Amino acid sequence: MLAPGSKKTHRAYVWAYATTSAADIKAVVYDFSPCRSGEYARYFLGAWKGKLVCDEYGGYQASFALGVTKIGCMAHARQVLRVTRHQKSILAEQAFQLCLKTNKETWTAI
Structure with missing residues (x-):
């Protein structure tokens, strides 16, 4: 500007x-x-008190x-998954699967 x-x-x-x-x-x-x-x-x-899809800003x-209800950005989560799979982190893989499950439940509720 x-x-x-x-x-x-x-x-x-x-x-x-x-x-x-x-x-x-x-x-x-x-x-x-x-x-x-x-x-x-x-x-x-x-x-407004709805659901906000956003990153970690x-x-x-x-x-x-x-x-306001936070819904995590799945694009960022996928980036984390790619890195963690490359590093073969079992804990990170489990965290990502939990993130998918949580976001799926949240999206279903929208």
């Missing part, structure tokens, strides 16, 4: 929010913010404390 008045650029962010495939209204909303602070996501979400933690 071009910083106003300075003729220099700095990093800015666009948050993406989408309804689920089961929602009556199909929508994607892009929300611009000048920094990565989780306060922008909390401001946009307001009093710390900016969401306050939203979880306010009643």
